[in-house]
Amino acid sequence: MTQKIANDVYWVGVRDASLVVFDIVVPTEHGTTYNSYLIKGEKHNVLLDTSKKDFSETYFANLEEICPVKEIDYVVVHHTEPDHSGALKELLQRNPDITVIHSRPCRKFLDNLLNQDFKSWVISSGDTLDLGGKTLKFFVTPFLHWPDTMMSYLEEEQILFSCDFMGAHYTTEKTDSILNSALSEEDHKDMVEAFEFYYSMIMRPYNEHILKAIKMLDELEIRMVAPSHGMVMDKNPQQFYEWYREKANNYLVRLQSKRATIVYASAYGNTARVMEFVREGMEDAGVEVDVFDTSSAPMEQIINSIELASAVVFGTSTINAKAPEPIFSVIANLVVLNVSGRKAAVFGSFGWSGEGITMCEDLCRAMHMKLEQEPFRVQMTPSDEQLDQAREWGYGLGLKVLG
Ligand SMILES: Cc1cc2nc3c(=O)[nH]c(=O)nc-3n(C[C@H](O)[C@H](O)[C@H](O)COP(=O)(O)O)c2cc1C
Structure with a gap:
């Protein structure tokens, strides 16, 4: 199942409702999602991340519903952890002409992950990609939570594709929608709990880096946050963003x-x-x-x-x-x-x-x-x-x- 989340922007990820533990130590009471997004421009189609390898079959079926792999021009690898990059090798096998967009530290990781040549574009913060009627702007945000992490911002739709920053291990069978605005009040509470737990287990060691990223991201008007796990936050994204800022400030509190x-x-x-x-x-x-x-x-x-x-x-x-x-x-x-x-x-x-x-x-x-x-x-x-x-x-x- 896929979902259009904004003009020419589609969620093409997969749900993993039965996951009970993530990365060996993180309990996932509500399962998780491996979010991948497709943006269709007048000139180019760009894919943002892929999915975990085990879900490749469903993933490619979802993706092909929206856009044949042959018509994808770019894939942005926000971070090479295999839950997002597991299907990348197959993607490039299906279409070797795709250019991989990534941060500088990501290059070595990609070489070791793919063990093959590929078309690569190393971005710096502020670089943009003109898709034709849509502009994707990139931000290098290291250590959120790997050295390779970057984020993308779709200017026309004001969507921040935030990678694991502001993510949550959460999915529910009660709605087909990936948007948090579609959750019942009770489910939304569970989602917020999962969001906070995700921070405390995964992002908390990186408060100093969160503050650095936020300094860059503060210039953006954010209407929607599309992380790599959990719900896309179209409802109150700013509230979640400010919650992160407050938590990350613990780094400064501790210094004093x-x-x-x-x-x-x-x-x-x-x-x-x-x-x-x-x-x-x-x-x-x-x-x-x-x-x-x-x-x-x-x-x-x-x-x-x-x-x-x-x-x-x-x-x-x-x-x-x-x-x-x-x-x-x-x-x-x-x-x-x-x-x-x-x-x-x-x-x-x-x-x-x-x-x-x-x-x-x-x-x-x-x-x-x-x-x-x-x-x-x-x-x-x-x-x-x-x-x-x-x-x-x-x-x-x-x-x-x-x-
Ligand atoms: C089951 C057991 C095993 C112990 N093994 C050691 C040991 O290997 N080396 C040592 O220096 N003391 C050992 N001790 C002694 C304790 O470290 C010592 O009694 C200490 O004062 C206990 O401090 P506590 O009351 O803060 O636990 C052992 C004590 C117990 C009860």
Whole structure:
């Protein structure tokens, strides 16, 4: 099924309602769509992205309904992730004369994806393509969410083809339409939830890049946002756009933050006791501290706190020569943030070997976090003197957080 979404603009994508997990880690309660668009100009026909390879048969059937592949002149590859580019090879087999439009970083990805020659046009931000009665303007928007990402804007219809930016893993069988204006109030709420979840799982590490893109896109009148997943937003596109701006601003909030997040795992309360004094020291230095016990705190709260913190401090026990699983879990969940260069430090209590602390430090390094000072270690139950030292350690760390 295809749909005309504006004058000479067609949605020719596919729905994947049964998808339950995307990219290994993202649950997709409402499935998803692989959006592809066709614009028919007086001079040229241009295709925007393709679909996931597994759906090629349906995809080409949809596309041919609107335009024979032989009559397509250009394909814009906004991003080479295989959910959008999986059918590209077949497209070029069916019509090798198609010119692939892409960003400069995309070239290498395309070479490795296609392993063949192809007609290529590397665009820069502001370049335009005259389709005859329609003008497509291009924007290079790296890291939303791959280095190759770009977007297109159809000037006459004021449609932003935004790639994964402002996307959502959402589809519904209740309407054949791809437009969000066609959703019932209840379904629209689900769609908004999916839109927000998509940001939090996929786009959130790239807030800095979202702000850069928005600076460019702000010049545009946007009547419709056509992302590469989920519904095309003809209803309130500006509201969704502003929501992104607000979320991306968390990057600036964090840069000015005087906050730290302490996350700890403690079996018999020894690490927890040290934590209290580390916390006191940091607060004495003037740092605002959020504390989370990994055995009870919801992961989302921990991650939300870390997003806005200048520093992350891990308190860890040692169990069977390792840091306990919840510490690994928090670190694994940092994948939804950008913690490169983030200040970090580790403390903990151990019995005889203390690998948990070393391991935690190694994990921080692997996440490209910056360890600010030597770890603070206590063997078994901390003495009063060690607790005083913990406070001092926290105070020193606090000054570094503020510095
Ligand atoms: C099941 C278990 C395994 C442990 N394995 C180690 C270990 O391999 N190396 C070590 O240094 N301490 C080990 N310990 C000792 C704890 O790390 C130590 O008691 C520490 O003080 C506990 O701190 P906590 O109360 O903050 O969890 C182990 C403790 C338990 C209960």
